[in-house]
Amino acid sequence: MKCRNAIVRRAVLYATLLLSGVAFACDDDEKDEDLLGSEIEFTNVALSGENEVPAVTTSGSGSMTATYDRSTRMLTYNFSWTLGSTTDNTVGIHLHGPALATESAPVVIPIENHPTSHTGSVTGTTRALTQSEEEQLLDGKWYLNIHSSTYPNGELRGQLLRGEN
Numbered sequence: 001m002k003c004r005n006a007i008v009r010r011a012v013l014y015a016t017l018l019l020s021g022v023a024f025a026c027d028d029d030e031k032d033e034d035l036l037g038s039e040i041e042f043t044n045v046a047l048s049g050e051n052e053v054p055a056v057t058t059s060g061s062g063s064m065t066a067t068y069d070r071s072t073r074m075l076t077y078n079f080s081w082t083l084g085s086t087t088d089n090t091v092g093i094h095l096h097g098p099a100l101a102t103e104s105a106p107v108v109i110p111i112e113n114h115p116t117s118h119t120g121s122v123t124g125t126t127r128a129l130t131q132s133e134e135e136q137l138l139d140g141k142w143y144l145n146i147h148s149s150t151y152p153n154g155e156l157r158g159q160l161l162r163g164e165n
Contacts, residue, residue, distance in 0.1 A: 040138065042066040042160045047081055047146060051157040053104045058084030062156050064144055068137060073128040075137065080121035081146050081156055088118045089149045095126070097133070098141035101159045108133060108142065118148075138162070 047062030049055060062081030069076070075095075083090065093114045099105035114122050129137065136142055137160060146156040 038069055038071045040068045040070065040162055042068070042162060045079070045144065045158040045160055047079070047144065047156040047158040049084070049151075049155055049157075051101065051143075051159065052145075052151070052154050053099075053102060053157075056151050056155060058151070058155050060084035060148075060156055062146065062158070064158055064160075066160060068134075070134075073130075073134055075126045075129070076124070077126075077144075078121070078123045079144060079158075081119065083118040083146075083148050083150075083155055085150060086118050088155075089116050090114060090118070090120060090146060091116070091149055091152060092145075092147035093122065094145050094147075095160075096143050096145050098136040098139075099143065100141060101143070105141075105143075 043065050045064035045066070047064060049058035049060060060081065060083040062079060064077060064079035066075055066077040068074075081090075093111040094107040095109040095111070096105045097108045109126050111122060111124065114120060140159060140161045143157055143159045145154040147153065148155040
C-alpha cells in the first residue's frame with residue numbers, strides 16, 4: 001500500500017511539473033523578449049554592393065554597428081564606408097524597410113548631415129520608432145543603404161540582423 005501511494009504521489013508530482021513546463025513555454029512571446037533586456041545589438045553589419053538588390057559591382061565597402069533601446073524605441077548607430085571610386089560622391093544614406101535581404105523597400109529614416117565625399121563615418125540616433133517599425137527592425141527587415149552618384153539607387157547595403165552578421 002505504501003508503495004502504491006508513493007507511485008501515485010510521484011505521478012501527480014511529475015504531471016504537475018510537466019503541465020507547469022508547458023504553461024511556461026507557451027507564455028506570451030513579449031515576456032520572452034523581456035528576458036533579452038532593453039538593449040539589442042546589431043554588430044558587424046557588412047555594407048557591400050553584393051547586398052544591393054539587384055547587386056552592383058563596386059570595390060566599395062563599409063561596416064555598421066547599432067544598438068536598439070527597447071525602452072526608448074531608439075536605434076543608436078555608428079557606421080563608416082568607402083565608395084568604389086575616389087571621384088564618386090555620397091548622395092544619400094537611409095534606413096529602409098520592411099524588406100528581407102532579397103527585397104527592396106522605401107526609406108523609413110533618412111540619415112541627415114552625412115559626409116558627401118567618397119568616404120565617411122556617421123554616428124547618430126534615430127527618432128523613436130513606432131510599434132510596427134520596431135517589429136520590422138527586430139525581425140531583420142531593415143537595411144542601411146548608401147547611395148552614390150554612380151549608383152543612385154544604392155551602392156552599399158547592409159541588413160540589420162540581431163547579433164553578429
